[in-house]
Amino acid sequence: MATGTDPSTARSVRSPSVKDVATRAGVSLGTVSNVLNRPDRVSEATRSRVEKAMADLGFVRNESARQLRAGRSSTIAYVMLDASNPFFTDVAQGIEDAAEQADMSLFICNSDNRASREARYLQRLQQQRVTGILITPVDPSHPSLDELSRHGTPVVIVDRVGNTEDHCSVAVDDVLGGRLAIEHLLDLGHERIAFVGGPESIGQVRDRLDGARGALAGTGASLTVVHTSALSVAEGRSAGERIAGLPRSSRPTAAFCANDLLALGLLQQCVGLGIGVPDQLAIVGYDDIDFAAAAAVPLTSVRQPRRDLGRTAAELLLDEATNADHEHQQVLFTPVLVARASTRRT
Amino acid sequence: MATGTDPSTARSVRSPSVKDVATRAGVSLGTVSNVLNRPDRVSEATRSRVEKAMADLGFVRNESARQLRAGRSSTIAYVMLDASNPFFTDVAQGIEDAAEQADMSLFICNSDNRASREARYLQRLQQQRVTGILITPVDPSHPSLDELSRHGTPVVIVDRVGNTEDHCSVAVDDVLGGRLAIEHLLDLGHERIAFVGGPESIGQVRDRLDGARGALAGTGASLTVVHTSALSVAEGRSAGERIAGLPRSSRPTAAFCANDLLALGLLQQCVGLGIGVPDQLAIVGYDDIDFAAAAAVPLTSVRQPRRDLGRTAAELLLDEATNADHEHQQVLFTPVLVARASTRRT
DNA sequence: CGCATTAGTTGAAACCTTTCAATTACCGAG
DNA sequence: CTCGGTAATTGAAAGGTTTCAACTAATGCG
CATH class of the missing domain: 3.40.50.2300 (Response regulator)
Known part of the structure; x- marks a missing residue:
């Protein structure tokens, strides 16, 4: 029976918004938002009604709209130098551990040792208003990194030591x-x-x-x-x-x-x-x-x-992003x- | 001289918007948008004035707002099974090649063979309204993948063959x-x-x-x-x-x-x-x-x-995302x- | 019974960009 | 000098979420 015109399989149906959920649940859209963000302020009955409506409609939060409102995303990024070198994938795992713990999304990019690609990614990440950027840079002294910091995007240098004025770094001696x-x-x-x-x-x-x-x-x-x-x-x-x-x-x-x-x-x-x-x-x-x-x-x-390197870098980044009196530091690990x-x- | 109260280093200054640019350049905000998106419709003089204003203010496009308006991001994602297996990083390189060519951002996630982590990522990606998802799934027959497709997010299975009704797949024989x-x-x-x-x-x-x-x-x-x-x-x-x-x-x-x-x-x-x-x-x-x-x-x-696997998968995904009369296909490569x-x- | 308090709910405003119909300015032709 | 047409610019609306001041209803106390 699955004909091509079956509306249930049409692909371009706008996905439901809080407004749709509100209408279906018979509440105001503010209440729906409360269910999502401060469930304790909503009565038991209302909450379950709203939750049912969300399930029925297949509601999925629109992250773009959230970010727009919040001014910041809950994503951090790691721009890695060479995805085919296991060293860096292990560093990435450490970062991921820390990100997961902080309930942040991690965006992994691979500059593949190319400055142009790195620049492209940095620009995109800035446009996305990521919370912060971890990077093993092609050139740690490149001014674009300082510029990012000065623009308000925290940057942590991983496995290199950069300009110590503007960002934290984590490296090994x-x-x-x-x-x-x-x-x-x-x-x-x-x-x-x-x-x-x-x-x-x-x-x-x-x-x-x-x-x-x-x-x-x-x-x-x-x-x-x-x-x-x-x-x-x-x-x-x-x-x-x-x-x-x-x-x-x-x-x-x-x-x-x-x-x-x-x-x-x-x-x-x-x-x-x-x-x-x-x-x-x-x-x-x-x-x-x-x-x-x-x-x-x-x-x-x-x-x-490696893993500690990544984890520590991520932790520094998150501290810089959330802690007002953050101070930049250069962490140096000891090899064995x-x-x-x-x-x-x- | 860099005291803590120096306003030039304060971190929470709201980043400038098109409106700010418009004000500074003495034009309407519609014109600024035109400079960004249809520069040919703007007179030479105005354009350079606006561009100057953007440079002066350090304007960076807000991707969230763009996406919100557009309803879709220009990002695709690859959820890889195991970042420590070089096979998958090579597949990712192929995907990246295709993404770069199509001027799309690539978001790489690592499920690390864990179904829970995979689920978390899929949910986040859906919230971000990504254009599409490439995935080497922990379990290719898991219904969550079909649900994604039916929700309107194109999904391509990489290196496995999934439910052939709902998505393309690229695998090797x-x-x-x-x-x-x-x-x-x-x-x-x-x-x-x-x-x-x-x-x-x-x-x-x-x-x-x-x-x-x-x-x-x-x-x-x-x-x-x-x-x-x-x-x-x-x-x-x-x-x-x-x-x-x-x-x-x-x-x-x-x-x-x-x-x-x-x-x-x-x-x-x-x-x-x-x-x-x-x-x-x-x-x-x-x-x-x-x-x-x-x-x-x-x-x-x-x-x-490996690289072809990735590239082809990405191309199928982009076709599904942009081409109205896309038909799902199962591509099978031949090993040597x-x-x-x-x-x-x- | 009336007042004060609290719990629950509401609706408008704001975030920033893009789009598009409407407007203005300008030019050349008649 | 006017009309028609084009090029350039404008301003409002839309998109989905969150926040917050304002409102309503219900509860408790005297």
Whole structure:
């Protein structure tokens, strides 16, 4: 019987408003609003009548209208740098936990490392009057972020440190992380170490390298920098080729990679070329993503508290949004080295 | 000089509206709207005056008000099943490509395999009056999806096939995928094959197993089902333990895993236990996520056109949202087997 | 019984944008 | 100089919700 003209299946029927509900329940529209927002002020009988009417009509609150009235939405957003890097999806989970707890919606956007896309999203989010924005920016010093803050949209920088005047930030001490990685390798007796990473325009890469250099200072060990053009598995493989090409006598006996994707690529290349890990090359990654532990030679890695990072960032954002006497702060987490087979002493 | 009472840094200044812009530019608010929406109907002089006023005031369009007027937002959403599975993030990228092209915002939500969270998101999205929803549902036969459609919100099921009456769907032929995997193993001469996967409540698992069984029918080869309680790396490791525990004489010589996470876990366990891959156990995964090729023994896997899946789904959704004579369709993509070292003939 | 109080309900105003019919200003043709 | 026509601009209305001052009805107390 479901003919095309059956009105019950027509798609463009305006969805019912509070007014419709009010009419059907025989009350004023103010009362319907009270049922929704202050049910205690409505008599039992009226409330159930209104609720019945809502159910009958299939009433769904119009969020746009609410927001318009309220001037603010109950949504926060996370603009992530690279959705294909598990590190960031884990951060997002932490954010989501906090958002859920505060009964806020979370809008996730992926800038995919492109400044233009990031800008487009920021503009849209501002138009939506989101309560606040969490962002791992392509360029943490870009003035558009400060502008957002000054326009009244709270911004929290995640995993970078931005302009400390205008927003909170949550990051992990990458210098310390670099130091931990190198100290671990020094403890194992390595004296020729490679740092695999790049480009150096990325703040994390710089900091981790700085930490590495700091730990090496004064020791007799040497550091070779093997440059990569991105933090990806493919670039890790390519770095592996270059390392393998070095004469055995001068080849590093250990490599510290700027992130786990690189480390996984490097590891794969080593196995393919018959370079024993950790015997001929010990490898330390960074981030401790789940795939690091699951690699065929489980990867030693510097773990960052990813979920906490996200959760804390979200909490700071919500504080800034709701708390009048909020003060910006820069939270710095401490990384931890997780030793696994890829650096096992043999 | 930045005292707390400096008005320029006060946070609660109402952001300027078209009215404010109109006043400042000395025109009516209708004209401001024309500048925004039909600039060709405004004289050169007026337009630049208005644009100047907007810049001076830092005017940002209020999306809520636009939506309220329009009755619809220009946002679509993807409710993904598991943000930590790279397969879904790749699907999301495809969706994003299509959304960007159509100049739509994309709202990404992660149900994290939890029905309650999924329900919460669906409700919120409906309240936001999104243009449409893409979803990889926890339970594709759940009536709430049909209800959404009937309420006027287009819904497209991604990577599952739902109720074909009420929505489009885009999926990959999992029965064929299962068949491809097994045929590949049969070609290599395997006669004792394990299927690693579960729970069977997941449609994909069922279909892939069905395909596997179909390919085996009539051949002399046998199939052992190694059950898992989830499609995760950890479960893959556990399955590996169980396979390793079988007496060598009856142990399968090949394993077909319901997805790559399982396969990676299985592979890792095999390497740890000294079971040669592919010599003693050949492994075929499913999804061909990037980490599959990057595994220490690169993984043979059944590739799904993830990005196309996402893109197509988004296109169907947009068609349904804009095209009056849209007809629901079920698109079925064809998977491809990608052979790598984990099944290399030795 | 009348007054004060409370509980419950009402209706208008405000939020900001877009649309569209109506108006004004201007120009050229007759 | 007037008429017709076009280009530019205007102002009011609509869209759905929330808030709040104002109102009504009911209750309790003296």
